[in-house]
Amino acid sequence: MALAALLRRMTPLDRLIVLVLLLASAAAFALIGHGPRGTRVVVERQGQVIFSAPLGVDRTVTLNGPLGETQLRIRDGHAGIISSPCAHKVCIGMGQIAQQGELLACVPNDLLVRIEGQEAEEPSHDLISR
Amino acid sequence: MSLNRPLVILLLFGVLALFALQQCRDKPQSLSRSRLLMGTVVEITVLGDAPEGLEGAVTEAFAALERVEQLMSAHFSNSDVARLNASGEAVEVSPETAAVLALGQRIAEASGGTFDMTLGRLIQLWGMETAEPHVPDPAEIAPTLMDIGPRALRIEGTRISKRAPDLQVDLGGIAKGYAVDQAIEALRRAGVTHASVNAGGDIRLLGDRQGRPWRIGIQHPRHAQTILVTLELEQVAVVTSGDYERFFERDGIRYHHLFDPRSGFPARLCQSVTVLAPSAAEADALATAAFVLGPEAGLSFIASWPHAEALLVAADGRRLLSDGLKDRVKWP
Numbered sequence: 001m002a003l004a005a006l007l008r009r010m011t012p013l014d015r016l017i018v019l020v021l022l023l024a025s026a027a028a029f030a031l032i033g034h035g036p037r038g039t040r041v042v043v044e045r046q047g048q049v050i051f052s053a054p055l056g057v058d059r060t061v062t063l064n065g066p067l068g069e070t071q072l073r074i075r076d077g078h079a080g081i082i083s084s085p086c087a088h089k090v091c092i093g094m095g096q097i098a099q100q101g102e103l104l105a106c107v108p109n110d111l112l113v114r115i116e117g118q119e120a121e122e123p124s125h126d127l128i129s130r
Numbered sequence: 131m132s133l134n135r136p137l138v139i140l141l142l143f144g145v146l147a148l149f150a151l152q153q154c155r156d157k158p159q160s161l162s163r164s165r166l167l168m169g170t171v172v173e174i175t176v177l178g179d180a181p182e183g184l185e186g187a188v189t190e191a192f193a194a195l196e197r198v199e200q201l202m203s204a205h206f207s208n209s210d211v212a213r214l215n216a217s218g219e220a221v222e223v224s225p226e227t228a229a230v231l232a233l234g235q236r237i238a239e240a241s242g243g244t245f246d247m248t249l250g251r252l253i254q255l256w257g258m259e260t261a262e263p264h265v266p267d268p269a270e271i272a273p274t275l276m277d278i279g280p281r282a283l284r285i286e287g288t289r290i291s292k293r294a295p296d297l298q299v300d301l302g303g304i305a306k307g308y309a310v311d312q313a314i315e316a317l318r319r320a321g322v323t324h325a326s327v328n329a330g331g332d333i334r335l336l337g338d339r340q341g342r343p344w345r346i347g348i349q350h351p352r353h354a355q356t357i358l359v360t361l362e363l364e365q366v367a368v369v370t371s372g373d374y375e376r377f378f379e380r381d382g383i384r385y386h387h388l389f390d391p392r393s394g395f396p397a398r399l400c401q402s403v404t405v406l407a408p409s410a411a412e413a414d415a416l417a418t419a420a421f422v423l424g425p426e427a428g429l430s431f432i433a434s435w436p437h438a439e440a441l442l443v444a445a446d447g448r449r450l451l452s453d454g455l456k457d458r459v460k461w462p
Contacts, residue, residue, distance in 0.1 A: 047165050047192070087261035103164060105171045112164055112171060125347035125360050126175075126339060129370040129404060130331040 065109030170330030187320035218295030241419035250298025307414025372402035399424030
């Protein structure tokens, strides 16, 4: 058989090359097919990015809006608003976000917080009607 | 048949390159952008094989949304609505505002006045959009309901007149949906064929999600982090009206923003109503009307409107589905 004859003719270096190529194929599949988990927090005002930071580094940042100062805390891979000058504090009540595409918004203070990056797995839905 | 070493290595490289190329080719380009507009988060997602042009299309769509806000928000002093509210005479408005008023009037008439675009005085009295909303005295409510109703506005082309000079128009129940429709039209004009526009839950879908339907989760009206049901949809608008969107509580009673024009108080018969319709403007207004009508009457009303479907959650938690939705929902 051709395959058996081929294997007999292969030197150790040949086998090493074939192994490296097979591993490269597997790595390409893993990287292209799934991708790394998203890790950035991005804050926008009127369509412009005003702040961006890695989700993996704990910090508290003060963001200025038309009403005053909003504090955004990044801790343990989650981002949340912990203080805001707005009347209803809906933005604080929105809790913590960590997954790619999740949003926090303070409409009165004109701040939009989003998580960017690639999803670890396919979500059960694309959009939510609320 | 003999195989030599360089040929084998070349073949392996070729297979690897083809595989990598296929993975890249199969992945559609997508672009999502969010802005705070109309008092909510608006998110636009476009899908396409060619990334060039997607950014420009999204910019055009946001411009369309901003234009509608500037025409129809009472907060902009030069808007059509602000001028109409300030005037005791007939006012010339843009063709877009006239179209929204005409559609709203059709839905107001068909729903027996449960959808009403002339509740501005009532909404101001309750202070629902202020930091300190309150429960007004019934004696204060009665004057705000005078002269309202489907015939409160006279629409002659783009010339609009009010039945009473102090009547205040509020397009909160339809303009956001119309803005979503205009954003979709802007995307379509730019050549986009697969997209979604989501304005705080008022959603319209253009095409499918490239090879599969869009999966739309409907929020549970009493558990904010839970999905009540998932719908697989394409080329349609989905809007939900619920008593949990904007509300305050006094003495253990929840007062929300969906008013019954017959009483001047928040409607009590539903927790939420989700409507599917060809346009988001229709779905927006139909959802409000059905919410006020209540589960059974609301379902009958939606069944009477062409190409509309609905999921209603009654005040007691019962879930009612229109016939066209019964086989299309996925319960968790």
